[in-house]
Each structure stands twice: as C-alpha cells, then as structure tokens.
Amino acid sequence: MDAIKVSGLSFSYDGKKEVLSNVSFSIPKGCYTTIIGHNGSGKSTIAKLLIGLMSPKQGSIEILGQSLNEDSVYELRDHVGIVFQNPDNQFIGSTVADDIAFGLENHCVPQEQMQEIIEDVAERVGMLDFLNSEPTKLSGGQKQRVAIAGILAIEPEIIIFDESTSMLDPQGKASINEQIQKLHSEKDRTILSITHDMEEVAQSEYVIVLKDGKVVLTGSPMEIFAHEKELASMMLDIPFALKVSKELVKEKITDQEVCTLEEVVNQLCQ
Ligand code: ADP
Structure with missing residues (x-):
C-alpha cells in the first residue's frame, strides 16, 4: 500500500498564480523519500497540503489508502508527523522535557514510560543536558534538535521533515541524518524529507525533483544525480x-x- 499518493495536485495561494501544477507521485509504505528543488519551487506547500493545513485547488491526496479531506484530516494527523524548518511555532512545553512529554501524552503513552523515552530521544539528538531549558531560549539548531526529538519520541507511521536540519552544522546534520536513517531502517517508518542536504538525498531511496511547481525528475539518488547539469540549473549540486x-x-x-x-x-x- 502507498503511504502517500498525490494525484494531479494544483494549488494557488491567491487564486491566480499556480504554485503547484498537476503534481503526482506515490510513496510506498516504508520508503525514505527526499524532495529537492530551488527555493520557491513549492516543496513546503506540498508538505502543508499533506498534513491538511490547506486544501488543494485540484487533485487528490491519499494517506495510507484513505482520502485526505475535512472529515479524515484529524484522524490521519495521528499517523503523520511533521517537523518544520522553524520549530518556534511547534513548541508547547515550557521546558524541553515538557515539550517532548506533551507529544507522548497526546499519544497516550503511560506516564511511567515517559521519562525513559524523553531521556533516550534527547540523548539521540544531543540535547540530554538541556531537558530543563526553555525551548524558546535555545539556538536555532538546538530548537531543530528538540523538534526532531519530539517526533522520534512518538514515531508516527509517516514523518515529514521540512528542512528540519537547515540550521545545524555538517556534523550535526550527519548525526541527525543517522537518526532519521535508523527510524526508517529499524522502525520501517515512511520518511518524506524536504532538504537541500545532498548527503541526505544520497542516503534516501527515492527522490522527487520539483521545478516551478512541477515534478521534473523522479528516481533513485543515482538516477537523479546523473542529471548533473539540469540539477545545477536549479542551484542543486550533486x-x-x-x-x-x-x-x-x-x-x-x-x-x-x-x-x-x-x-x-x-x-x-x-
Ligand atoms: P519552497 O518550499 O520550495 O521554497 P514554497 O512552497 O514555500 O516553496 O513556495 C512556493 C511559492 O508559493 C513561492 O512562490 C512562494 O513565494 C509562494 N508562497 C509560499 N507561501 C505563501 C503564502 N503563505 N502566501 C502566498 N504565497 C506563498
């Protein structure tokens, strides 16, 4: 079964200029997919549509075989987690530990298991020493680490990362990429990652290339990297x-x- 199936998706913010035109793709369950494209090509718009924050002008979205619409959106959100590039709007708890706990409470994790999970995921993203810190007072990269810890804690079936490691240094990115890879390979989670990090693209299984709101290339990382000149014209380096x-x-x-x-x-x- 496909985790995500998008068919003929078109979208416009102002009702005039289309920022997505007839976008179609399918992501099988358990597949690690990356979406790449120049700034403004429509990547984040796809992410927002996939979690039902906005509705498409045309086309349809299926999540785990179920049509995404006003009736199904809240139920489907239990299965889909997202980490945004700027996690400021995602923090709810007054400390890092509270924030991770909030997601666990929503997923009805028993209280006695919580502390262990919170410490485990905080350690995995390198934030164990910050459990009592206020999320809003952390640096951009630390905030991204906390947001990722929150998603590692609840492990939804489908996880969308929208440039979620953009503020980390190369070493930080590599260690978070390792955690994402583990989530995929050990837990069989479906990962959809919007990224500029070509090292991450290389470790994914399927790549979707967007240009001006259209899907222009799809394939394995090696198939995509073979189009070196076309990628360079979109400011994407292999x-x-x-x-x-x-x-x-x-x-x-x-x-x-x-x-x-x-x-x-x-x-x-x-
Ligand atoms: P990407 O994630 O690839 O950088 P986006 O999906 O953010 O691209 O944006 C696609 C297009 O939609 C861009 O032209 C952008 O300016 C426009 N856009 C994005 N968000 C909004 C918004 N809230 N209102 C109006 N236009 C928007």
Whole structure:
C-alpha cells in the first residue's frame, strides 16, 4: 500500500498564480523519500497540503489508502508527523522535557514510560543536558534538535521533515541524518524529507525533483544525480564525493561510481 499518493495536485495561494501544477507521485509504505528543488519551487506547500493545513485547488491526496479531506484530516494527523524548518511555532512545553512529554501524552503513552523515552530521544539528538531549558531560549539548531526529538519520541507511521536540519552544522546534520536513517531502517517508518542536504538525498531511496511547481525528475539518488547539469540549473549540486568519483572515473582511476566520501576513500585505497 502507498503511504502517500498525490494525484494531479494544483494549488494557488491567491487564486491566480499556480504554485503547484498537476503534481503526482506515490510513496510506498516504508520508503525514505527526499524532495529537492530551488527555493520557491513549492516543496513546503506540498508538505502543508499533506498534513491538511490547506486544501488543494485540484487533485487528490491519499494517506495510507484513505482520502485526505475535512472529515479524515484529524484522524490521519495521528499517523503523520511533521517537523518544520522553524520549530518556534511547534513548541508547547515550557521546558524541553515538557515539550517532548506533551507529544507522548497526546499519544497516550503511560506516564511511567515517559521519562525513559524523553531521556533516550534527547540523548539521540544531543540535547540530554538541556531537558530543563526553555525551548524558546535555545539556538536555532538546538530548537531543530528538540523538534526532531519530539517526533522520534512518538514515531508516527509517516514523518515529514521540512528542512528540519537547515540550521545545524555538517556534523550535526550527519548525526541527525543517522537518526532519521535508523527510524526508517529499524522502525520501517515512511520518511518524506524536504532538504537541500545532498548527503541526505544520497542516503534516501527515492527522490522527487520539483521545478516551478512541477515534478521534473523522479528516481533513485543515482538516477537523479546523473542529471548533473539540469540539477545545477536549479542551484542543486550533486554530493561532493560523487563529483570526485566522477572525475576518478573520467581519469580511469576507478571503474565504479561511488556516492559517499567513505566509498571514494575505499576506492582510492584499493
Ligand atoms: P519552497 O518550499 O520550495 O521554497 P514554497 O512552497 O514555500 O516553496 O513556495 C512556493 C511559492 O508559493 C513561492 O512562490 C512562494 O513565494 C509562494 N508562497 C509560499 N507561501 C505563501 C503564502 N503563505 N502566501 C502566498 N504565497 C506563498
């Protein structure tokens, strides 16, 4: 069954200019998908439509086989979690621990299990020392970590990340990406991540490329990265390691394309 099925979706904020035009894609259950595209291409608009914050002008959305509409939206929201780029509007608790607890209470997790889960997820995002801090007083990157901890705690079936690691440094991004990968591989969660981080795109299974509100490319990361020039025209760079690897292939130093830095090093060491 598809976790998400979008068919012929069109949307406009002002009733005139379409910011999404006839967008269709399907994401199977358990698939880790990334959406990439230049700024303003419509990525966040898709995320807002998928959680029912707005309704499409045309087209339909199915979540876990059920049509998303005014009647089903509240029930379906139990199955879909989202982490926004700017989590300020998402904080409810007065401390980091309270904030994570709030999500757990909503999902009826027994009180006696809560503390253990809160400490576990805070540790996984590197925020264990901040459990008594006020979320609003944290830095942008720390706020993003807390918002991600909140979603790790409740593990909804479908999780949408809307540029949720944009304020983290490369090391911070890598460690959060590892947590997202674990959520996908160990818990079989469906992940839809809107990202500019091509290292994250490389670790996903399916990529959707948006340009001016239209889907222009879909495929595996390697299929998408093969369109290097087209991606560059949308200000999207293929991962650095893959660029190096392509140069190595050109120079006949290696006979196999690789996509992570680790793989490049392995090839060079052979
Ligand atoms: P992306 O996430 O790819 O950067 P968005 O979905 O945020 O793109 O925006 C797509 C288009 O919709 C842009 O032209 C943007 O200016 C416009 N837009 C986004 N939010 C609003 C809004 N609340 N009101 C009017 N226009 C908006």
